[in-house]
Amino acid sequence: MSIENGDAVSAQTETQPVEAKRTDEALLSVEGLTKHFPIRKGLLQRQVGAVQAVDGLTFDVKKGETLSLVGESGCGKTTTGRLLTRLLEPTAGKVIFDGKDISHLSVGKMRPLRRDIQMIFQDPYSSLNPRHTVGTIVGAPFKLQKVKTEHGVKRAVQDLLALVGLSPEHYNRYPHEFSGGQRQRIGIARTLALRPKLIVADEPVSALDVSIQAQVVNLLEDLQTEFDLTYVMIAHDLSVVRHVSDRVAVMYLGKIMEIADRTALYERPMHPYTVALLSAVPIPDTSRRGNRERIRLQGDVPSPVNPPSGCRFRTRCWKAQEICKVEEPPLAELAPGHRAACHFPENTDKLTIDPTGASHS
Amino acid sequence: MPATVITYIFRRLFAAVVLLFIVSAVTFSIFFVMPKLVGGTPETLATRYVGRAATAETVKITAEKLGFYDPVVVQYGNWVKGVVAGADFDYGAGVERCPAPCLGYSFRTKQPVWPELLDRAPVTMSLAAGAATLWLIGGVAVGTLSALRRGTFFDRTAMGIALAGVSLPIFFTGLISLSFFSYSLGWAAPGGAYTPFLENPGEWAYNLLLPWITLAFLFSAQYARQTRAGMLDTMNEDFIRTARAKGLPERTVVVKHGLRGALTPILTIFGLDVGLLLGGAVLTESAFSLQGLGKYAIEGITNYDLPKVMGVTMLAAFFVVVASLIVDLLYAVVDPRVRTK
Amino acid sequence: MTPPLEVTESTAAAPPEVTLAGMSKKAIQGRSLSQIAWLRLKRDKVAIAGAFVIIALILAAIAALVLDRVFNVIGPNDFHQDLIDTEGGTLAPKGTFGGMSLEHPLGIEPVNGRDLLARIFAGSWISLLIAFLATVLSVLIGTVMGVMAGFFGGWIDTIISRSMDVFLAFPLLVFAMALVGVMPDTVFGLGSETVRIGMLTFIIGFFNWPYIGRIVRGQTLSLREREFVDAARSLGARGPYILFRELLPNLVAPILVYATLLIPTNILFESALSFLGVGINAPTATWGGMLSEASRFYTMPHFMLWPGLAIFVTVLAFNLFGDGLRDALDPRAR
Amino acid sequence: GGNGTDGKNGGGGTKTPAFNAALTETFNPSEKKGGIVKIANAGTWDSLDPGETYYGYSWNFLRLYGRSLLMFKPAPGGASNELVPDLAESLGTPSEGGKTWTYKLREGIKYEDGTTVTSKDVKHAVLRSTDKETFPNGPAYFEGYLNLPEGYKGPYKSKGVDTNSAIETPDDRTIVFHLKQAFGGFDYFAHLPQTVPVPEAKDTGAKYREHVISTGPYKFDKNEIDKQFNLVRNPEWKPETDPNRKALPDGYEVTMNVNADDIDNRLISGDIHIDITGTGVQPASLSRVLSDPAIKANADNPTIARLWYTSINPTVAPLDNKECRKAVLYAVDRTGYQTAYGGTFSGGEIATTLMPSQIPGAEKFDLYPAGPDNKGDVAKAKEALTACGQPNGFETNIAYRSERPKEKAAAESMQQALARVGIKLTLRPFPQGDYFSQFAGNPPYVVANKLGMALNGWGADWNDGFGFLSQIVDSRVIRETGGSSNTSVRIPEVDKMLDEAIGETDTAKREKMWGAIDKRVMEEAVILPGVHSKSLILRGKGLTNVFVSDAYGMYDYLAMGLE
Amino acid sequence: MTEFSEDSLDGGAATRPEPSTKPDAFLEVRGLRVHFPTDDGVVKSVDDLSFSVARGKTLGIVGESGSGKSVTSLSVMGLHKAGTAKITGEILLDGQNLVGMGAEKVRALRGKRMAMIFQDPLSAMHPFYTVGHQIIEAYRVHNKVTKAVARKHAIDMLEKVGIPNPKGRVDDYPHQFSGGMRQRAMIAMALSCDPELLIADEPTTALDVTVQAQILDLIRDLQQEFNSAVIIITHDLGVVAELADDIMVMYAGRAVEYSTAEDIFNSPQHPYTWGLLGSMPRLDRDRTERLLPIPGTPPSLINVPDGCPFNPRCAYANLNGDLSMTERPEFRDIGGDHHIACHLSAENRVRIWDTEIRPKL
Ligand SMILES: Nc1ncnc2c1ncn2[C@@H]1O[C@H](COP(=O)(O)OP(=O)(O)OP(=O)(O)O)[C@@H](O)[C@H]1O
Ligand SMILES: Nc1ncnc2c1ncn2[C@@H]1O[C@H](COP(=O)(O)OP(=O)(O)OP(=O)(O)O)[C@@H](O)[C@H]1O
Numbered sequence A: 001m002s003i004e005n006g007d008a009v010s011a012q013t014e015t016q017p018v019e020a021k022r023t024d025e026a027l028l029s030v031e032g033l034t035k036h037f038p039i040r041k042g043l044l045q046r047q048v049g050a051v052q053a054v055d056g057l058t059f060d061v062k063k064g065e066t067l068s069l070v071g072e073s074g075c076g077k078t079t080t081g082r083l084l085t086r087l088l089e090p091t092a093g094k095v096i097f098d099g100k101d102i103s104h105l106s107v108g109k110m111r112p113l114r115r116d117i118q119m120i121f122q123d124p125y126s127s128l129n130p131r132h133t134v135g136t137i138v139g140a141p142f143k144l145q146k147v148k149t150e151h152g153v154k155r156a157v158q159d160l161l162a163l164v165g166l167s168p169e170h171y172n173r174y175p176h177e178f179s180g181g182q183r184q185r186i187g188i189a190r191t192l193a194l195r196p197k198l199i200v201a202d203e204p205v206s207a208l209d210v211s212i213q214a215q216v217v218n219l220l221e222d223l224q225t226e227f228d229l230t231y232v233m234i235a236h237d238l239s240v241v242r243h244v245s246d247r248v249a250v251m252y253l254g255k256i257m258e259i260a261d262r263t264a265l266y267e268r269p270m271h272p273y274t275v276a277l278l279s280a281v282p283i284p285d286t287s288r289r290g291n292r293e294r295i296r297l298q299g300d301v302p303s304p305v306n307p308p309s310g311c312r313f314r315t316r317c318w319k320a321q322e323i324c325k326v327e328e329p330p331l332a333e334l335a336p337g338h339r340a341a342c343h344f345p346e347n348t349d350k351l352t353i354d355p356t357g358a359s360h361s
Numbered sequence B: 001m002p003a004t005v006i007t008y009i010f011r012r013l014f015a016a017v018v019l020l021f022i023v024s025a026v027t028f029s030i031f032f033v034m035p036k037l038v039g040g041t042p043e044t045l046a047t048r049y050v051g052r053a054a055t056a057e058t059v060k061i062t063a064e065k066l067g068f069y070d071p072v073v074v075q076y077g078n079w080v081k082g083v084v085a086g087a088d089f090d091y092g093a094g095v096e097r098c099p100a101p102c103l104g105y106s107f108r109t110k111q112p113v114w115p116e117l118l119d120r121a122p123v124t125m126s127l128a129a130g131a132a133t134l135w136l137i138g139g140v141a142v143g144t145l146s147a148l149r150r151g152t153f154f155d156r157t158a159m160g161i162a163l164a165g166v167s168l169p170i171f172f173t174g175l176i177s178l179s180f181f182s183y184s185l186g187w188a189a190p191g192g193a194y195t196p197f198l199e200n201p202g203e204w205a206y207n208l209l210l211p212w213i214t215l216a217f218l219f220s221a222q223y224a225r226q227t228r229a230g231m232l233d234t235m236n237e238d239f240i241r242t243a244r245a246k247g248l249p250e251r252t253v254v255v256k257h258g259l260r261g262a263l264t265p266i267l268t269i270f271g272l273d274v275g276l277l278l279g280g281a282v283l284t285e286s287a288f289s290l291q292g293l294g295k296y297a298i299e300g301i302t303n304y305d306l307p308k309v310m311g312v313t314m315l316a317a318f319f320v321v322v323a324s325l326i327v328d329l330l331y332a333v334v335d336p337r338v339r340t341k
Numbered sequence C: 001m002t003p004p005l006e007v008t009e010s011t012a013a014a015p016p017e018v019t020l021a022g023m024s025k026k027a028i029q030g031r032s033l034s035q036i037a038w039l040r041l042k043r044d045k046v047a048i049a050g051a052f053v054i055i056a057l058i059l060a061a062i063a064a065l066v067l068d069r070v071f072n073v074i075g076p077n078d079f080h081q082d083l084i085d086t087e088g089g090t091l092a093p094k095g096t097f098g099g100m101s102l103e104h105p106l107g108i109e110p111v112n113g114r115d116l117l118a119r120i121f122a123g124s125w126i127s128l129l130i131a132f133l134a135t136v137l138s139v140l141i142g143t144v145m146g147v148m149a150g151f152f153g154g155w156i157d158t159i160i161s162r163s164m165d166v167f168l169a170f171p172l173l174v175f176a177m178a179l180v181g182v183m184p185d186t187v188f189g190l191g192s193e194t195v196r197i198g199m200l201t202f203i204i205g206f207f208n209w210p211y212i213g214r215i216v217r218g219q220t221l222s223l224r225e226r227e228f229v230d231a232a233r234s235l236g237a238r239g240p241y242i243l244f245r246e247l248l249p250n251l252v253a254p255i256l257v258y259a260t261l262l263i264p265t266n267i268l269f270e271s272a273l274s275f276l277g278v279g280i281n282a283p284t285a286t287w288g289g290m291l292s293e294a295s296r297f298y299t300m301p302h303f304m305l306w307p308g309l310a311i312f313v314t315v316l317a318f319n320l321f322g323d324g325l326r327d328a329l330d331p332r333a334r
Numbered sequence D: 001g002g003n004g005t006d007g008k009n010g011g012g013g014t015k016t017p018a019f020n021a022a023l024t025e026t027f028n029p030s031e032k033k034g035g036i037v038k039i040a041n042a043g044t045w046d047s048l049d050p051g052e053t054y055y056g057y058s059w060n061f062l063r064l065y066g067r068s069l070l071m072f073k074p075a076p077g078g079a080s081n082e083l084v085p086d087l088a089e090s091l092g093t094p095s096e097g098g099k100t101w102t103y104k105l106r107e108g109i110k111y112e113d114g115t116t117v118t119s120k121d122v123k124h125a126v127l128r129s130t131d132k133e134t135f136p137n138g139p140a141y142f143e144g145y146l147n148l149p150e151g152y153k154g155p156y157k158s159k160g161v162d163t164n165s166a167i168e169t170p171d172d173r174t175i176v177f178h179l180k181q182a183f184g185g186f187d188y189f190a191h192l193p194q195t196v197p198v199p200e201a202k203d204t205g206a207k208y209r210e211h212v213i214s215t216g217p218y219k220f221d222k223n224e225i226d227k228q229f230n231l232v233r234n235p236e237w238k239p240e241t242d243p244n245r246k247a248l249p250d251g252y253e254v255t256m257n258v259n260a261d262d263i264d265n266r267l268i269s270g271d272i273h274i275d276i277t278g279t280g281v282q283p284a285s286l287s288r289v290l291s292d293p294a295i296k297a298n299a300d301n302p303t304i305a306r307l308w309y310t311s312i313n314p315t316v317a318p319l320d321n322k323e324c325r326k327a328v329l330y331a332v333d334r335t336g337y338q339t340a341y342g343g344t345f346s347g348g349e350i351a352t353t354l355m356p357s358q359i360p361g362a363e364k365f366d367l368y369p370a371g372p373d374n375k376g377d378v379a380k381a382k383e384a385l386t387a388c389g390q391p392n393g394f395e396t397n398i399a400y401r402s403e404r405p406k407e408k409a410a411a412e413s414m415q416q417a418l419a420r421v422g423i424k425l426t427l428r429p430f431p432q433g434d435y436f437s438q439f440a441g442n443p444p445y446v447v448a449n450k451l452g453m454a455l456n457g458w459g460a461d462w463n464d465g466f467g468f469l470s471q472i473v474d475s476r477v478i479r480e481t482g483g484s485s486n487t488s489v490r491i492p493e494v495d496k497m498l499d500e501a502i503g504e505t506d507t508a509k510r511e512k513m514w515g516a517i518d519k520r521v522m523e524e525a526v527i528l529p530g531v532h533s534k535s536l537i538l539r540g541k542g543l544t545n546v547f548v549s550d551a552y553g554m555y556d557y558l559a560m561g562l563e
Numbered sequence E: 001m002t003e004f005s006e007d008s009l010d011g012g013a014a015t016r017p018e019p020s021t022k023p024d025a026f027l028e029v030r031g032l033r034v035h036f037p038t039d040d041g042v043v044k045s046v047d048d049l050s051f052s053v054a055r056g057k058t059l060g061i062v063g064e065s066g067s068g069k070s071v072t073s074l075s076v077m078g079l080h081k082a083g084t085a086k087i088t089g090e091i092l093l094d095g096q097n098l099v100g101m102g103a104e105k106v107r108a109l110r111g112k113r114m115a116m117i118f119q120d121p122l123s124a125m126h127p128f129y130t131v132g133h134q135i136i137e138a139y140r141v142h143n144k145v146t147k148a149v150a151r152k153h154a155i156d157m158l159e160k161v162g163i164p165n166p167k168g169r170v171d172d173y174p175h176q177f178s179g180g181m182r183q184r185a186m187i188a189m190a191l192s193c194d195p196e197l198l199i200a201d202e203p204t205t206a207l208d209v210t211v212q213a214q215i216l217d218l219i220r221d222l223q224q225e226f227n228s229a230v231i232i233i234t235h236d237l238g239v240v241a242e243l244a245d246d247i248m249v250m251y252a253g254r255a256v257e258y259s260t261a262e263d264i265f266n267s268p269q270h271p272y273t274w275g276l277l278g279s280m281p282r283l284d285r286d287r288t289e290r291l292l293p294i295p296g297t298p299p300s301l302i303n304v305p306d307g308c309p310f311n312p313r314c315a316y317a318n319l320n321g322d323l324s325m326t327e328r329p330e331f332r333d334i335g336g337d338h339h340i341a342c343h344l345s346a347e348n349r350v351r352i353w354d355t356e357i358r359p360k361l
């Protein structure tokens, strides 16, 4: 089924050196990606500070794989997604797509590339224009990119609708006549219209009920196989992330704390933050109640306007020491394909610890 | 904190000054540029300010004296200079200093505008203050009750009347009520009656009662509608549910939690309305022949007494600006989210 | 490959989230929001009554024009001084209730004895025309400015917002009066009435735009943040496409509502200007002008009653309809 | 009411209220002193400064606080048209065939501050009034006729300039006026408030209006310009120096900017005594006054020396053709016109001539009879139109002052009446402030905008042919830049006739010549006379010695007292 | 401060009696129906619902969005606006029936004997009053104490819910608190009068996992301290697994399954529960190839399908002929205090669970 392909890619990951892949296989490659939103004040709109929403991200996304970005609210996931699709222009750093630096392309130059990079939005309600019919919405890509379709736009749209599991009769309906899950499918159909190579999905299932969420997750997986898609999946639900991704990047306050292969990350998390995140996930199993080893983070995420010095996580980290305050840990490759930015990483002895705190079943 | 408040006020005041500049420039050009476009000359302009027996010579010297031969920019500059630094007024037998803010001298009566404005302002202020009190209390009370009894007979009637109130022109209600309550029944003071508050508060109120009520009727209608809408929204808020969940008595929930939230947007409208009204309730004042700023403005316009019009426009704009500043400051008092941002 | 369809037919026929009583859910294909609003509006008796009054008014206004021109009924400007008490010198209409009679159902004016009913009818089209045109103007300017401010933001927003402040700070009526006073009476060889209507339209319309501008700006600001705008941009849409195809359709409803509610305001504004003596030239009847004249004869209240009522009914009808429309388009708003 | 059984008393008159009781006789005569007279003004004074004021009611009222050389006699009816000496001992003595006029001041007249009035003060007063930069609104007779030095700009600007060529004051009580040309009616100039003495030391120019130094029986107490002021007794005024003033009340309280309808109501209720403008009740009160006999009995209906008329501009085609103008005159509905101005009582009498009957020399004639019912002679009008070559009528515009409802009503009436003969009038209101300067009185504008007709009105500064006619029929007052009251009369012959009349020293002959001018202008059909104004005025409750002064066309404010 | 009732600690799963006749139940709901007459028809938000909670016990209510969870909790609190909702059935709070009780009486119970915390703590707190003020207010309605005493109590409560520096923070406004702190403050407010029943309606849905874990811990700890009966409403099975003793699964306004937490997770008997479990990717199991979603979307509560409301989405509805389509399944005890509303026969249920569902999870 669909997942073999992904597994193959991740298998590759573990065997090949990182540098090599970056040059030949990466569909998308990001270097030092930074976005600071200026905070302006006063009559003259002087800049008095900046929200350091994303600060120096570096990662690659290989063709056909799914890379997930996880992290707490406000850590810069959406901003990253919007930078990748060039809805935002980076303050610094590079976004290289298919070998082409798109970081500062003009709107006009970017337009042809938009066929290849598409985005799925989080909110199925606000991502569809309530005044447009489904036909108009899903047909918009053809219109905007002036793509000729073999049997006309209507036919193409109806095919797309069928593809995402909607009835082609829905062509003339309006978004408000659909449920959240169906709307998300409409959004996905629109994304697929131009047969993109890369899809950035910003929390595509967060707004949906569990039962619907599963439908959409399955749909996304199926589409990936069928069209050989590459996904950058943004999510905060670690269980979903584990289910859909090949590789996972954990973000905290605009920085990547840890990036690794799915299995590696879930089974041998190295960054304390990742460990804490995993241990906070509630497990639907009553038998584990009480006998699960928990790490409870204290306090809240600091403000991205003036993030902590050194390691950004140090204010909530139980392992933090003086050095964490002074020196920012580099995102170092501590194991093949497994990078973490921590002075005192966990699981470096390659001891397998079940992150859920229970014995492996 | 106070420091930021002060800088905030200063910033706002600076913006206000800029705004007043623009307002004055526009008003000025209406009176000088527009007539020129229609073919007016300095002499035709000056003819407005001379008697019926004036000779061409008289017209010329008047035009000269009023500076109509200067380019408009220079004239405007002089006006601004007067406001900022004061001006000298040549009254023939000598020169008098008109200290800043010198809004000039009436072209017609040769009286300085500023003291006249100060003289007229109390009438308008009395009118505005009384009416505003009435409509705020009336409108908010009716609106709140309507919201709480949504869909009942009371709600329908009140909102029906309110809609009617919004739909009635003030000059109509004013005239009708004047003709009925004052001239036919003799219950209320006739139009034009005004006694300063300090002279006789009772008479002051009696004289203004009819204009107050008429004006308040119009406004309270609007406020009742606004309050009702606001209350309905607020009473659907989560925090109202919380207040109820705490077991608070319904009255506390409505007044302390509901009204408090619903009234904040009303504050904005209230500020703007009062600000505009203070600048001259043109229609009310002319319907009731009250010698307030609105009437003053009309006099100024009908007599082409530019300094008067400028003065009253400035004052009106000033009131609006100040009112909106006060509203914004009040917002900070009322809404901690604004204060502690 | 597994078909991506895990959806059964029942999903396809999922009930719309907005359901209406008595409507078969599958019967209508693609019921747009406006259709739904229309269905809601149809159920609002009061609003429909308002709409009927408005339609009746418009028809009456047209009829007044046609009757005046084509048929030879009592003209709004015909004198009936024989019905005026000139001998006694009071110049009041002879008879009771302002000279009401079968021929002059609403009575006649003092001094010249013009028929009030005819004048009310004749006044309707001026009032409505000016109010409509002025509304169109305000809506045009307001929408363009509001959308620009909201969509582009930055200094464009600053400039437009500040200029709205300036407008709001003006004592409008005073200003309008001043303007009317200095505006030329004939332009481009047009007759004075046309020019006058144009001028009043301009003044009323021009001064009202900031109100709608603010609303549109606010709406645009919030719409701009909606993800469908990003979606369009991520498909490579240009500014104009986003503006006209994505944002504007969503602005239609609030604009429409505001426009309906602006018309009555403009009717009042026009009558206020006429009342203050800067409206349409005599002898053309306008409601405000009639009121203004009537105010000189306050001892004959019937004379101000009719134009006052006419204004009231019209404004009320528009307000009722506007309220209903707002409720229909945004049921949450109340 | 009042039961007024005392009947006649002292100076003749009645105590019984009756309509027009104060028209030719003194109503409620009394010598009782005391009381405060309450006065209301719907508008405001143009100026309280005697050097600048130009309102009739103001001249009437000003006599309470200022004494000019001569004055109109405070007497009922036509007797008031007589000039009597006030500050001067006698009427002026002409010499050099009317080029020089000499007056001698009474002895012992003092200002409110106790200083004695001298002829120099009168000279200063007259000279300052010629400073039109400071006093642009006042009458301009003196600067027009006095032999002032070239370029003289008044005593403020032209300080120290020798003005003896115009006015000489050989001693403190003598004042001699030197004119540029002979002027038979100079005594009328001498009655102008501009001859009320102003002490140079106390002269504050444009600000003098705020405190005029009184020479009359009353002086200013509190004065809030455009709002209200009080007059109180002036202790320095001596009745023995003044045969004309009774000074009965203790003072006056004047309020301005009072709602006009309110004034009527308050007059009827007795809250106030005088509506000072004397223009009559508002339309709203008309029915109340006329249909309530009790109120009507306290009203008078004087005729005022004012003509409401329509200028017919011969510069605008087809009105350049006399026949077309005649057609207008024939076609107009005169009753309608009269009604528009307020009907027989508050409007006036239908006029067929320029000069009202009060003006000496006025003759009654009607060159364009308007049919038996005065509603216009349609047949004659059509005839005239045919003669003019416009048998189906024509289109033209009529201008009026937008602020004046009566003019609007008259224009509407004309529009209706002229439509009967196919003349289509378009109404063109203009703001009154610019009416003469930019629009109806601006010849190029009139031509360019085809203002065939313009509503107009004229009241004489004083009841005399010169005062009435010179500003409205002399073509030489028309300025191409606009601003004159005469907009349509351009008859060279009339100009000549005017010059002759002015030079004529024989009063009787002169008066006849005014009548001839009136006729000549009417023949030309450039003026459509509307009404000779009348007003319906109310006597305030409790006033004594009330009578209408023909000179002012309203109650005389000097003689009144309180019960 | 804390009231202990004698039955607080016993009552294990084994000896659980009928839900409607449980003797030690503090809250007992019987045959609750909440219907909203609207323009479009009657919304049957809750239809014939029965459950109970004892002191010291936690009931979890799970179900998809719109299944009537909140409506149920609001009915218990008596918070439905008079006139809008038609409530029938019995809500027995410590033996007193709240349905039909005078509004004033219910008000006196609210906040004192039963309290509630809401999903979105920001909008649930009045933005214009300080956090302290709102707690003091809650305390003083039910306790005649001076302001100073109440304030002291508020500070104590804030301390108890783990707000650092409560003395300083008591005068802060809600917007000055972070999301987690706000929810803590809400809890402090709810617990200020030691209520015997606490209803938490999705208390953690708006929060990040790390914060969610903190809050869940807090609720658990506080329940132990106060020994109150707790109802926790959520659509996350993980959350109930952490806290609940009993779990009720709701679908379309009805309970479809109701049992102890262990039973629900270990041997669920209703296809809908299976669907929920199958839809969830789980961290504690090996990653599955594919999620097993429930097809379709929840029904409209105006037109609830005939028969079993779940039948249009149920893969096994046809196993009973057309029974599922025509007859509403009874909510019955299938032994061991396990209640379900399903037509499937016992062996079918066991077979399907053991052979079809469990292996795929
Ligand atoms: N346009 C903007 N201007 C200023 N700040 C912004 C802007 N967009 C995002 N931010 C800030 O940048 C930070 C990162 O935001 P972002 O939306 O990327 O977070 P996120 O990880 O997607 O969070 P969530 O899970 O809540 O969606 C936040 O602090 C946010 O407030
Ligand atoms: N006041 C009301 N009037 C009409 N229908 C209502 C009302 N309140 C709730 N409903 C309807 O009742 C149904 C149940 O709503 P409820 O809020 O209980 O769902 P929920 O299970 O809490 O869902 P969620 O997980 O989204 O909070 C919904 O279909 C809702 O539309």
Ligand SMILES: [Mg+2]
Pocket (backbone or CB within 6 Å): A077, A078, A079
């Ligand atoms: Mg996000």
Ligand SMILES: [Mg+2]
Pocket (backbone or CB within 6 Å): E069, E070, E071, E201
């Ligand atoms: Mg809920």
Ligand code: NI
Pocket (backbone or CB within 6 Å): A001, A002, A003, A222, A225, C001, C002
């Ligand atoms: Ni597959």
